[in-house]
Amino acid sequence: MEHKNINVKLKVWRQKNGNANGGFEMYDANDISTEMSFLEMFDVLNERLIREGKDPIAFDHDCREGICGMCSMFINGRPHGPWQGTTTCQLHMRAFNDGDTITVEPWRANAFPVLKDLMVDRSAFDRIIQAGGYISVNTGNAVDGNALPIEKDKADLAFANAACIGCGACVAACKNSSAMLFLSAKVTHLSLLPQGAPERKTRAINMIAQMDKEGFGACTNTGACEAVCPKEISITNIARLNQEYLLAGLTS
Amino acid sequence: MLNAKIPAGPLDSKWKNYKATCKLVNPANKRKLEVIVVGTGLAGASAAASLGELGYKVKAFCFQDSPRRAHSIAAQGGINAAKNYQNDGDSTYRLFYDTIKGGDYRAREGNVYRLAEVSASIIDQCVAQGVPFAREYGGLLSNRSFGGTQVQRTFYAAGQTGQQLLIGAYQALERQVALGNVKMYNRHEMLEVVVIDGKARGIICRNLITGELERHFGHAVLLCSGGYGNVFYLSTNAMGSNVTAAWKAHKKGAYFGNPCFTQIHPTCIPVSGDHQSKLTLMSESLRNDGRIWVPKKQGDNRKSIEIPEEERDYYLERRYPAFGNLVPRDVASRAAKERCDAGYGVGTSKQAVYLDFADAIKRYGHIEAGKQGLDHASDDEMIKMGKEVVKEKYGNLFDMYEKITGENPYEMPMRIYPAVHYTMGGLWVDYELMTNIPGLYALGEANFSDHGANRLGASALMQGLADGYFVIPYTIGNYLADEIRTANIPTSHPAFEAAEKEVSDRINKLMSIKGSQTVESFHKRLGKIMWDKCGMARNSEGLKQAISEIQQLKKEFWSDVKIPGEISEMNPELDKANRVADFIELGELMCLDALQREESCGGHFREESQTEEGEALRHDDKFMYVSAWELKGDSQWELHKETLDYEVVKPSQRSYK
Numbered sequence: 001m002e003h004k005n006i007n008v009k010l011k012v013w014r015q016k017n018g019n020a021n022g023g024f025e026m027y028d029a030n031d032i033s034t035e036m037s038f039l040e041m042f043d044v045l046n047e048r049l050i051r052e053g054k055d056p057i058a059f060d061h062d063c064r065e066g067i068c069g070m071c072s073m074f075i076n077g078r079p080h081g082p083w084q085g086t087t088t089c090q091l092h093m094r095a096f097n098d099g100d101t102i103t104v105e106p107w108r109a110n111a112f113p114v115l116k117d118l119m120v121d122r123s124a125f126d127r128i129i130q131a132g133g134y135i136s137v138n139t140g141n142a143v144d145g146n147a148l149p150i151e152k153d154k155a156d157l158a159f160a161n162a163a164c165i166g167c168g169a170c171v172a173a174c175k176n177s178s179a180m181l182f183l184s185a186k187v188t189h190l191s192l193l194p195q196g197a198p199e200r201k202t203r204a205i206n207m208i209a210q211m212d213k214e215g216f217g218a219c220t221n222t223g224a225c226e227a228v229c230p231k232e233i234s235i236t237n238i239a240r241l242n243q244e245y246l247l248a249g250l251t252s
Numbered sequence: 253m254l255n256a257k258i259p260a261g262p263l264d265s266k267w268k269n270y271k272a273t274c275k276l277v278n279p280a281n282k283r284k285l286e287v288i289v290v291g292t293g294l295a296g297a298s299a300a301a302s303l304g305e306l307g308y309k310v311k312a313f314c315f316q317d318s319p320r321r322a323h324s325i326a327a328q329g330g331i332n333a334a335k336n337y338q339n340d341g342d343s344t345y346r347l348f349y350d351t352i353k354g355g356d357y358r359a360r361e362g363n364v365y366r367l368a369e370v371s372a373s374i375i376d377q378c379v380a381q382g383v384p385f386a387r388e389y390g391g392l393l394s395n396r397s398f399g400g401t402q403v404q405r406t407f408y409a410a411g412q413t414g415q416q417l418l419i420g421a422y423q424a425l426e427r428q429v430a431l432g433n434v435k436m437y438n439r440h441e442m443l444e445v446v447v448i449d450g451k452a453r454g455i456i457c458r459n460l461i462t463g464e465l466e467r468h469f470g471h472a473v474l475l476c477s478g479g480y481g482n483v484f485y486l487s488t489n490a491m492g493s494n495v496t497a498a499w500k501a502h503k504k505g506a507y508f509g510n511p512c513f514t515q516i517h518p519t520c521i522p523v524s525g526d527h528q529s530k531l532t533l534m535s536e537s538l539r540n541d542g543r544i545w546v547p548k549k550q551g552d553n554r555k556s557i558e559i560p561e562e563e564r565d566y567y568l569e570r571r572y573p574a575f576g577n578l579v580p581r582d583v584a585s586r587a588a589k590e591r592c593d594a595g596y597g598v599g600t601s602k603q604a605v606y607l608d609f610a611d612a613i614k615r616y617g618h619i620e621a622g623k624q625g626l627d628h629a630s631d632d633e634m635i636k637m638g639k640e641v642v643k644e645k646y647g648n649l650f651d652m653y654e655k656i657t658g659e660n661p662y663e664m665p666m667r668i669y670p671a672v673h674y675t676m677g678g679l680w681v682d683y684e685l686m687t688n689i690p691g692l693y694a695l696g697e698a699n700f701s702d703h704g705a706n707r708l709g710a711s712a713l714m715q716g717l718a719d720g721y722f723v724i725p726y727t728i729g730n731y732l733a734d735e736i737r738t739a740n741i742p743t744s745h746p747a748f749e750a751a752e753k754e755v756s757d758r759i760n761k762l763m764s765i766k767g768s769q770t771v772e773s774f775h776k777r778l779g780k781i782m783w784d785k786c787g788m789a790r791n792s793e794g795l796k797q798a799i800s801e802i803q804q805l806k807k808e809f810w811s812d813v814k815i816p817g818e819i820s821e822m823n824p825e826l827d828k829a830n831r832v833a834d835f836i837e838l839g840e841l842m843c844l845d846a847l848q849r850e851e852s853c854g855g856h857f858r859e860e861s862q863t864e865e866g867e868a869l870r871h872d873d874k875f876m877y878v879s880a881w882e883l884k885g886d887s888q889w890e891l892h893k894e895t896l897d898y899e900v901v902k903p904s905q906r907s908y909k
Contacts, residue, residue, distance in 0.1 A: 003658075017821065035524045037656075043529055043772070050770050050816050050825065058824055060317060062490040064530045066652060067415055068321040083655070090655045115461055116822045119317075123438060126318050130430040134423035135382045139302040139721045142373070142380035146337060149391025159384035159409055162416055166320055193382050 003034045006098040010045070012057055013105045015114050018121075022114065024103075038081060038091040039064060039071065059118040066090040066230065069165030072172070073118055074105040079169035079228045087167065087230040107168050109177035111215040122168050124214040125182060131210035132203035133186045135195050154192050161189040163231045170225035170233075176217030181225035183207055184241035185233045191244055201248035208245055254507075254880055254894040257682040258362040263900050264344070267366040270683075271726055275733035282307035285732050286740065288455055288470035290442045290497050292319030294414070294713060295696025296476030297421035298720025304428030306725055308732075311468055312425065312434055313457060315441045315492055315827075320422040323478060323490040324716060327414025328535035328649065329398060330406035331378075331713040333371040338395055342403040344368045349901060351711060354400040354580050355676070355704020356854035356870065357903035358510070358878070360896060362683055363701050370722040371714050375407055377721055381420040385409050398709035399536055400580035400908075406710045411535050411649045417713055421720070440466070441827060442497045444751045445473060445504045445692060452692035453741055456751045458759075460827060463820040465752050467743035471735045472691045472728060475501060476720070479675035479697035481514070483835045483842065484787070485779020487672035488520060488533040494831040495838050498679050498698050506687040507880035507892060509680035509700030511838065512846035515707055515855050516788050517673035518584035521656055521666075522604040531671040532656060534607065535649055536709040539577045541612035541642070542666075544568050544584075546605050550595040556606055556665045567591055575908040582706045582855045582868070583908060585670035589788050590866065592669070599667045608665035613638035670788060674712060676703040676855065677845075680880040680894075684727035685719060688880075691731060695719040700878070705854025762829050763819055767812030771829045774809050778802065778832070778839055786843050791859040795847040802840045803887060809836060841881060841889060848891065851875045863905075872903055 007030045015022030027049075032041050039061050046056035062070040071088040075081035081091040096102065104118065112120040150158075162185075170181035187204055190196035196203070219238055226235040259266040277285065285308050289300040292314040300312040314322060334347040347368035352359055375393070379385065385407050386394040395404040409416040428434040437457070444456035446467070454469040480495035481487035502508045519534045545564045552559065568587055569576045579587075588605050591597065598604050617638025621629040629637070639662050643650065650661045657667070679687050679694035681701055686693050696716040703711065785798035809832070817823040852861040852868035853875070861869045878894040 033525055033527060035658075036527045037529070040527045040529050044527060047770055047772055050814060053816070055816055056825060058822060062316060062321055062492050063323060063326045064491060065326055065532045066655075067326050067412065068316070068323070068490060069318075070316060070321045085651075086655060090652065092655065092658070094658055119822070122317055126320075126426060126429075126436070126438075129423060129426045134427040135380065136427060137377075137380045137424075138305040139298075139377060139424075139725065140373075142376035145335070145375045145379040145385075146392050148379065150387060151391055152387050152389050155384055155387040155391075158382070159386075159416070162382075162384050162409075162419060163412060165415075166318065189384070190382050193384070195380055195382050 005031045005033055006093065006096065008032060008096055008099070009101040011101060011103045012118070014057070014117055017116055018113050032093050034092070034094045036093045037064065037089060038073070038075070038093065039089050041093055057118065058116040061089055064089040067165060069167040072107050072120065072167055072169070074107060074172055076103055079107065079172040080230055085230055085232045087165070107172035109171045109216070111177060111179070112168060112171065122166070124216070125166050125168065125179070127214065128179065128183060128207055128210045129186065132199065132206040133190070135190060136199060137195070148194060150193060158189045158192040161185040161233060161237060164233055165231055167230065169228045169230060171216065173224040173228040174217065175222065175224070176220060178219045178225070179211050179216040180219040180238050180241065181229065181233055181235065183211055184237035187241050187244055188237045200244060201251065204241065204244040204248045254680070254688070254892050255682065256360060256894055257684060258360065259683065263361060263365050266362050267369055274726055274730040277729050277733050277736065279307050281736040283309065285309065285735065286311065286470045287728070288468055288473045289313070289476060290455065290474065291322065291476035291478060291698070292422070292425065293322035293324035293476060293478055293696060294418055294421055294716030295698070295720045296322070296474070297418065297425045298717050299474055299476060299695055299724050300434050301421060301424035301428050302721050302725045303728070304431070304433035307433070310428070310434040311437065311470065313437045313440045313442060315439065315460060317438055319425055319436060319438070320419060322418060323493050324418045324713070325415045326490065327713055328411045328533060329537040330396065330408035330413045330710040331374065331417065332398070332405050332708070332710040333375045333407060333714065334368055334405060335372050335375060337393060338404045340403045342405050346403065347371060347405065350401045351702070351708060352704065352901050353906060354708035355706050356868070356906055357704065357872070357898070357901070358513070358853055358896065359702055359704030361898060361900055366723070367702050367715060367718050370718045373722060374714060374717045378417055378420050381424060383409065383416045383420040385416070396537060396540055397578065399539060399578045399584070400708040408537065411537065411646060414713060417717065421717070441830070442477070443500060443755045443830065445501050446747050446751045447504055447689060448741060448745065448747045451690045454743065454748065456748070456755050461822050463818070463823060465755055467748045467752060469741050469743055471732060471738060472693065474693045474695060474724065475679065475698050476695045477698045479678065480835070480838055481672045481675055483778065483839050484672040484782045485775050486523065486528060486531050486783070488517060488531050491530060494834070496831050496834045498694065499834040499838055501679060501687065501689070501692060501694070502883055504689065505882070506689050506692060507680035507882050508677070508841060509878050509880050510677040510705070510845065511842045511881065512786065512849060512856050513676035513705050513854065514672060515581055515674040515676060516585040516670045517581055518588055518670050519607060519668045520671035520673070521653065522599060522601060522669040532652065533671070533673060534653060534666060534668055536581070538607060538646060538649065541645070542577065542607040542609050543611055544577055544605055544607055546591045546596040546598060556598070565596070572908045579908045580706055580708060585788060586857060588670055604667040604669045606665035607668045609642055609661065610665070613642055616641035674707055676700065676705060676707055680878065684730060685724055686727070686731065693724065693728070695724060705856055759819055759826065759830070762813065762826065762833070763815055765811065765813050765815070767814050769808070769812050770814055771825055771832050774805065774813060775832045775835065777805060778836055781805070782839050782842070786846050789857050789859050790846045792847060795843045798843045799840055799847070802836060802843065806836045809833065840887060844889060845879055845881065849875055849879065870905070
C-alpha cells in the first residue's frame with residue numbers, strides 16, 4: 001500500500017480529573033505516516049509531550065485490535081472516528097489528509113463521568129450486566145454441548161449480538177445518552193438461545209431498571225447508535241428488547 | 253528438591269483419584285475464607301466465578317476498566333476439546349498425546365492428561381452459559397482443525413472465540429458480583445504479594461484512578477495475570493499485558509519456570525515502521541484454507557499476482573508433506589524466518605511471506621456451484637461464490653487485515669510474518685497449581701505448566717478455562733481445609749505495613765529520578781535486544797551479549813528514566829514504568845535460561861543444536877527437566893530442576909513430515 005507522511009492539528013479535550021473543569025488544547029502532529037493507527041499517532045504526540053516536560057494525554061486503550069472495547073475517542077463529532085464499523089484503535093491515519101484539524105473528545109454522557117482527559121468511567125455497563133446479563137448456571141451443572149441443538153439461524157443471530165464489545169460508542173452517539181443498543185444486544189443474545197429462556201422476563205425488566213438507575217436516557221429511534229457501532233449491531237434489536245420488556249410486564 | 257505432587261496411579265485415574273480423596277471445606281467454613289484473584293481473563297474470571305459459586309468470599313482485581321477487557325478476549329481461532337463429535341478418531345488420549353508432542357516433550361504427563369480430560373466439560377459449561385459457538389445446519393456444534401493435529405477438535409465462534417468465552421466467564425463473574433459473593437476491583441494493579449509465616453496472605457495494589465495504595469487480605473492468592481510476551485515490546489499482546497504480578501511473586505520467592513519458552517506465532521501482520529506499537533495476529537485457523545508461499549526466485553520484486561504458479565514455493569507443503577500448512581507454530585515460524593533470511597522474503601521490508609486464499613476461493617466456489625446445480629458457472633461466478641464462503645468463515649479477520657494494511661486480501665495474498673504471541677514459561681506450579689509459596693497459586697498463561705516448549709493452537713483457551721472452572725475449585729479446597737482456623741489477618745499486620753512500604757519506596761524512587769529518557773524508549777530498546785538475541789533463534793554468544801546489554805539498560809533506566817505527573821493521581825506513565833522495570837529484570841532471566849538450556853526444543857531454538865535439515869534437536873539425556881529459577885539477589889538466580897518422567901509416552905524426535 002502506498003503511504004506518505006502528513007501533518008495534522010489536534011484539538012484535544014484536556015481535563016485533570018473528574019472534579020476539574022476541562023477545555024480544548026491544540027497540538028501539532030507532524031510527519032505522521034499514513035500507515036500509523038490513530039492511537040500510534042497519539043503515542044508519538046505523548047512521547048513528545050513527555051520530552052518537553054508536559055503532561056501526556058490520558059486515553060483508554062488495550063488490545064489495539066478492535067476487540068477489547070477499551071478505546072473510546074469521540075473524533076470529529078463521531079465515536080471512533082470516520083470509518084464504518086471500526087474502533088478507534090483500528091482507525092488508521094490514511095483516513096485523514098495533510099493539514100486536517102482533528103477534534104478529539106471523551107465519550108459525553110452523565111452515566112460515563114470523565115476520569116481524566118479522554119478516559120471515562122464505564123462501570124455502569126458492568127452493573128447493567130450484573131442486573132441480569134447472564135444465564136444462571138453454576139460450573140459443573142451443564143449437560144453435553146450437543147444435547148441441545150440450536151437452529152443455525154438463531155445461533156448466528158445470537159452470535160452477531162454477542163459480538164458487542166461494550167465500548168459505549170452507542171451511548172456517546174445518542175443525543176439522549178441511551179444505552180438501549182448495548183442492552184438490546186445482550187438481551188437478544190441470551191433470549192434467542194434456549195438456555196436463556198428461563199430468565200427472559202426478569203432479565204429484560206431488571207436490566208432496563210438498572211439502565212434507568214444509572215442515568216442513561218430513553219431511546220427515540222434516531223439510529224445514531226447503529227450508525228457508529230464498531231461491531232455493526234443492528235437497531236432492530238431495540239424493537240426486540242421492547243417486545244421482551246412488554247411481554248415480561250404483561251405476563252408477570 | 254521440587255515436588256510436583258503428581259498423584260500416584262495410572263495416568264487416566266490420577267485426577268479421578270485426586271478428586272475423590274482431596275480434602276473438602278464445608279459450606280459454613282467456605283463463607284469465612286477469603287480468596288484473592290488477580291486478573292480476570294479466562295483463568296481469573298472462571299476461577300473467581302466458580303469459587304464465588306462455591307461460597308468462598310472472593311475479591312477479584314483487574315487493571316482494565318472492566319473485567320471483560322482482559323486480553324483473553326483477543327484470542328481468535330478456537331478452543332480444543334476431545335469430544336470426538338466428528339467421529340474422526342479423537343479421544344482424551346489423543347488430545348493428551350498431541351499436546352505433549354506439540355510441546356516437544358517438555359510438559360508433565362499428569363497435568364496434560366488432566367487438561368485433556370476436562371476439555372469436554374469446558375465446552376458443555378460454555379454452551380450452558382450461552383456462548384454462541386459456530387453450529388451446523390442441524391443445530392449441532394461445528395469443528396475445525398488447527399496446527400499440530402490430524403483431527404477436527406477445535407470449537408469456535410467465527411474469529412472471536414476468545415471474546416465469546418471471556419464474555420461467558422465475565423457474565424458468570426458479574427452474576428457472582430450481583431449475588432455478593434465476589435467483590436470486583438477494576439483499574440487496580442497488584443504491586444506486591446504479602447507473605448506471613450511463609451504463606452501468601454494478601455496483596456498490595458495501586459488504585460489506578462487515585463494512585464492510592466491499598467492492602468487486601470486473603471487466605472489464598474491466585475495469580476491469573478497472563479503472559480509476558482510484551483517483554484519483546486512488539487507482540488500480539490494487549491498494550492497493558494504485563495509480568496508485574498508474577499514478577500512480584502518471583503521476587504517474594506516463587507520460582508519462575510522455563511522463562512525462555514516463548515511462542516512466536518507464524519501468521520501475524522508484518523511490522524510497517526518504527527511507530528508500530530503492537531502486532532496483530534491473523535488466526536491460525538487461516539492455515540486451514542490458506543496456502544503459504546514465497547517466490548522461487550530470490551529478491552523477486554514482481555507483484556504477488558504476477559508470479560505464475562510454477563514459480564511459487566509452497567515451502568511448508570514441500571518440507572512437511574504430512575502436515576503441510578498445519579505444522580505446529582514453532583515449525584512454521586522458523587520455516588518463514590529461514591526463507592526470509594535466505595533472501596526469498598516479500599513486501600517492502602522483505603520480512604514477510606504470502607498467505608494465499610486464491611485456491612480456497614476457487615475450491616469453495618466449485619463446491620457452491622455444485623451444491624446449487626450450476627454446472628455451467630463461469631470462473632468469475634465461481635470465484636464470487638467462493639469469496640462469499642471465505643467471507644463467512646474468516647470475514648472479520650480479512651476486514652481487520654484490510655484496515656491495518658490498506659490491502660484487500662480477497663484480491664491478493666496477505667503478507668504475514670512471525671511475531672511473539674504467547675509465553676509457555678511462567679510461575680512454577682505443582683499439580684495443584686500452587687507455586688512453591690503455600691497459598692499462592694498461578695493459573696492460565698501465568699503458570700508454566702501444560703504446554704511444554706511449544707503450545708498448540710486453540711489450547712490456551714482450553715487451559716485457562718480448565719484451570720479456572722475445573723481444577724482450582726478442587727485443589728484450593730485441599731489447601732484451605734487446613735486454614736479454617738485462620739482468622740482474617742488485619743491489614744495493620746507488620747507484614748502488610750512492610751509490603752506497602754516497599755511498594756511506595758519503589759514508586760517514590762522511580763518518580764524522583766527525573767531523568768531524560770521516556771519509559772517507552774527503554775521498553776523499545778529492551779524489546780529489540782530480546783527479539784534480536786532471544787527471539788526465534790538463539791546462540792550462546794548473542795545471549796551473553798544480551799545479558800550484559802540488559803544489565804546496562806537496567807542501570808540506565810534506574811538513573812535516567814523520565815516520568816511525568818504525580819504519584820497521587822491517575823498516572824499511566826508511572827504504571828508503565830512499574831511494568832517496564834519488571835520486564836527488564838525478566839528479560840535478563842529469559843536470556844539466562846535460554847543460555848543454560850543447550851538444546852533446541854519447541855519454541856526454543858539454539859542454533860548450536862539442530863539436525864542436518866535444520867530442525868530443532870533436543871537433548872533428552874541432558875535437558876529432560878523443567879528449569880525452575882529462584883531469585884537469590886540482584887541478577888543472581890539459582891536453578892532448580894524438576895525431572896520430567898515419561899511413563900506413558902515415549903519421547904521421540906518430533907516429525908511432521
